[in-house]
Amino acid sequence: MLFEVLKKQRLKEYSFVSPHCISIFGDTSSLNEAVVDVLECNLRKTLNDKNSKPLGLATGKTMRPIYASLLNRLRNWSGPEIELLKDKWCSFNLDEYVGIQPQDLNSFTAYMWKNLGDPLGLKKHQINVPNGNTNDPKSEALFYSEELIKKGGLGLQLLGMGLNGHIGFNEPPCGLDSQCRVVLLSECTKKQNANDFSCDNNNLPKYAITLGIKEILAAEEIHLIVTGESKSRILRSLLTALPNDNLPASWLKRHMNLYIWVDKQAMILI
Numbered sequence: 001m002l003f004e005v006l007k008k009q010r011l012k013e014y015s016f017v018s019p020h021c022i023s024i025f026g027d028t029s030s031l032n033e034a035v036v037d038v039l040e041c042n043l044r045k046t047l048n049d050k051n052s053k054p055l056g057l058a059t060g061k062t063m064r065p066i067y068a069s070l071l072n073r074l075r076n077w078s079g080p081e082i083e084l085l086k087d088k089w090c091s092f093n094l095d096e097y098v099g100i101q102p103q104d105l106n107s108f109t110a111y112m113w114k115n116l117g118d119p120l121g122l123k124k125h126q127i128n129v130p131n132g133n134t135n136d137p138k139s140e141a142l143f144y145s146e147e148l149i150k151k152g153g154l155g156l157q158l159l160g161m162g163l164n165g166h167i168g169f170n171e172p173p174c175g176l177d178s179q180c181r182v183v184l185l186s187e188c189t190k191k192q193n194a195n196d197f198s199c200d201n202n203n204l205p206k207y208a209i210t211l212g213i214k215e216i217l218a219a220e221e222i223h224l225i226v227t228g229e230s231k232s233r234i235l236r237s238l239l240t241a242l243p244n245d246n247l248p249a250s251w252l253k254r255h256m257n258l259y260i261w262v263d264k265q266a267m268i269l270i
């Protein structure tokens with residue numbers, strides 16, 4: 001608690017982000033549980049809401065324990081509630097590598113089915129991920145953004161952040177008006193994600209399809225989760241920066257319903 005008060009005092013010095021939108025946790029598992037509280041509440045609301053918008057989902061190491069804990073939580077739901085949830089589920093992921101088969105274990109599609117889709121017993125059309133296995137990724141990006149528009153845009157958006165401040169695969173520099181498109185992955189991102197591929201950087205996909213900052217900022221509410229010491233430098237930059245192209249996550253400060261969730265390790269430089 002004392003830690004939290006002290007850190008919030010320091011945060012006041014970072015005048016560009018309100019301390020009220022930041023929640024700081026002493027350990028990552030309590031952070032994950034708190035995020036799942038919000039998610040669970042949002043999912044419950046959608047059960048009886050005809051106009052609910054799709055859930056915006058992310059991949060990466062940060063999200064894995066959150067999805068695991070959500071699955072645990074849903075075990076306490078009643079049979080009819082779970083059936084209704086399965087019926088109504090509609091989510092859109094942020095991104096996917098280009099030139100990767102959906103069944104490739106390194107694809108974000110496989111990640112989503114392993115961590116949520118299969119355990120929940122969802123149907124193919126309920127978890128939307130851009131199709132990276134195409135000769136025409138530009139058209140796929142356009143198609144994906146149109147599908148999202150047809151469904152009314154994003155409701156609650158979960159976000160992780162790359163070591164270079166990317167969200168989705170919006171690599172710096174990246175403008176406020178960027179839309180769903182094909183992007184060239186930065187060396188920093190390839191290095192960060194190389195471990196997942198258990199191979200050297202040269203075998204990593206070079207391109208990805210990602211929702212843009214514009215689609216992300218159109219979400220009803222945004223939850224950015226930043227954990228671990230490796231993110232402390234970029235978190236400090238995020239908290240001090242005015243929104244700018246070189247730190248794509250900084251555009252999130254323009255959103256009225258932004259919540260930033262951080263653990264003690266990520267706060268180490270603040």
Ligand code: GLP
Binds near residue numbers: 062063094161167
């Ligand atoms: C990845 C993904 C993002 C993810 C971010 C953080 O490259 N494109 O969607 O949120 O970078 O990843 P991690 O949680 O593994 O640090």
